[in-house]
Amino acid sequence: MTALPTRKLEAFRYADIDALASVWPSLAPPVRVEIAAQQKLQQIWLPSGDDVDVRRFDVVLEAGASANFFALNTASRFGRIELDVTLHEGAEFEFDAANIGGGNSTLEVVTTVRHVEPNATSRQTVRSVLAGKAIGSYLGKVAVSRGADGTDSEQSVKAMLLARGATANAKPELEIYADDVKCAHGATVGELDREQLFYAAARGLDPAGARALLLEGFVGGLWDGIEGDDRGIADAARVALKAIA
């Protein structure tokens, strides 16, 4: 058992260490996911339902493999999704995640994506909706190795704050040792749009309904890429939004 991390570690700077301590001794090692060359994998990660919900994954995509992961982070005290992804030549990685919380919950998505060979792509999209005194964070490191030319990586991070006490943190980080690399990242924090709220009201939607609908739209785009008709995560996200809106 390794020592409990402290906030001095970059990857834990926003973590709830006390909450983490409560599960640390029994925490399983990261789940290893290996996707063989040219294979495709989709996974949908729903929250465990526990107050403290720490999920860790070590993912390797061999040449030409592709992965689509969808994650929902809603733990009432501390939810952390930790992802370490290694991309070989031409691999395609897509990750869509939502932090939805209120009260005193701390929710974070912490990723390291390693482009170790040329021409791999990675797209990460994280949306947070935070009420009460919730803290939602995204720490995302993209490391592009020497020789991993033609890397294409994108990080899109947006947060919506429903209360003054809520906080959003976004820290995309790039470490690039290759040429001809395209790395884009953007982060915004906002509130519900007043024009949209008035438009909905003018059509007869009551204020609570309008807020819920706009929030659903803010998060809903994450699940558009799900193949097949598993709407479980969309429904769970809707329930989580209703609980805080």
Added chain:
Amino acid sequence: MLKIENLHATVAGKAILNGLTLTVPAGEIHAIMGPNGAGKSTLAYVLGGRPGYEVTEGSVTFDGRDLFAMEPHERAAAGMFLGFQYPVEIPGVSYLQFLRESLNSQKRAKGDAEFSGAEFIKLAKTQAATLGMDAEMLKRPVNVGFSGGEKKRAEMVQMGIMDPKLAILDETDSGLDIDALKAVGHGINEIMRAPEKSVLLITHYQRLLDYVRPDRVHVLSRGKIVRSGGPELAMELEREGYAEVAA
């Protein structure tokens, strides 16, 4: 239907409406014309209850009720429809979901039974057809990627779905090509020409009035009505411009 008396309103502390008086009886279509910046959209927003538009004096009754005692969504449930000069985009929310939830919110407010998904889709398809719009467009996010003309057509489809008593249409005709203008004119007549319904049509052009014949035409200038007349007033404005007529 709509009775506006001595209405004064400010936006961001600036007086925009300065004693506007206007009555629109049931069964009538009234056009409001006037130069840019006269306060036409401001009037529409004040009637719709948009936050930031402050009424400082005067009164408005809608169907005998004090309009300003109602929240914006309550005004819609009471039968008022506001057609926007610049319809708002809502990414991530489909038109079908937006309109179904809005309509059902109105129904709940009135104590009526809500529409099921299937009933609503049928209604939406019928109304899209009335306006010559492909119903598939309603699966797309609200107004996102719609052309200017498509947005205006979609406003009219929404009006058809809501089936209001009073429609306040702010430049629904601007940005329309000739076919769309015809379709929108036809839509307004189809949906709103009835003895128990009224329309307040804000427009700059005579063109739309060729399709939707107004009972009265009013000229709004510097925040008040400066002239009123029959349909011929619109022709006069088109010929001579506002400066002459409103002087």
